[in-house]
Amino acid sequence: MGATRQAEDGARPARRRLSVDRRREELIAAALELFSRHDAEDVSIDDVALSAGASRALVYHYFGGKQELYVAALRSAAEELEARLQPQGGGRPMEELARGLRRYFDFVEEHAAGFAALLRGGPANRAGEIGEIVDGVRRRMLHLIMNEMRVTDPGPVLRTTLRSWIASVETAGLDWLEHRDMERAELERLLVEQMAALLRVAAGHDDEVERLARTLLDG
């Protein structure tokens, strides 16, 4: 009896929750689409409502305002990027890196305006959720690369090398969006070669990296 009641109590909110979640996701998807193609300042709550076939009031109901909607869209974009960067397995680490980089640039290209707007400049709201989401993506990229290289506890030389390379990739993505005067495939090759070159430089400063570089690059 108690169990039945509990099941009933649980079932109804769950059904309602599902449709609430779906509506919310539709709004986030519409927002992400707009924020990907335009500077955030040029996207209004009305644009999002129109694009999702919802009322302005509904968007406010779910998100409270544009900042929350932007943060939700950014979080959803970060999850999408991380899902795409999961290794497909099977290749050698440097091959996996090249494939991951191709998927990273697919993402950059699809979300061009939003990516550029987000990463240009420095953070004004330094304690904000936006900075945390961006940092979270960088941290998880670092861990994906470390996993692929079978490194669990990198020393300072390897850690700063990998973080620097991730920053290089971000900057190269921004530069490419600004100029588009280079083939994407060539830029991707350049960045993979940069990783190899940076590992060789790091190998001269740290024995552990020296062994790793041998396995990754000469094996």
Place this chain on the structure above:
Amino acid sequence: MGATRQAEDGARPARRRLSVDRRREELIAAALELFSRHDAEDVSIDDVALSAGASRALVYHYFGGKQELYVAALRSAAEELEARLQPQGGGRPMEELARGLRRYFDFVEEHAAGFAALLRGGPANRAGEIGEIVDGVRRRMLHLIMNEMRVTDPGPVLRTTLRSWIASVETAGLDWLEHRDMERAELERLLVEQMAALLRVAAGHDDEVERLARTLLDG
């Protein structure tokens, strides 16, 4: 007679302006000192007033609020950094780069908390003055390096390589402030070697960089 009058008119405002400017600079210097050692959220207008021996009202009079004061302090820090990065002349380009890097890290160390807080994460206020100041510093660093290398109109491969290296230096600075588990001098050597390695990689993609790399690295 007209000229005398003009001179008098001009002289008085100039005297007053000088002391206004000096007071304003003192407030900025006090603010920069505090923003360099603490997260911006932990610095109040009262702290700045106290540190500069001024009244809270005077700070508001000159700056209107904390955001304007922060922007003014950041602009002053950017000018200071750029002044320090001016080449002292005399050395070969890669030696000048190493010296510039040392002065960059002097600056990073002196402004530790402010530097870390500024560059962590992504910009929330993307159209904001803060992002523009940060981007301006990066742009001027790019031009300083190009001048040193006697490059005026870099192709895409060199441009993205140099911008990526600047991003690497920034990230390495942040990483070093977070961990401090590496000698600064060693990190600086690592970054100079990274530049050389990145130029060699770029040389494989672009004939112009190939000639440049030969001059810079083997000459």
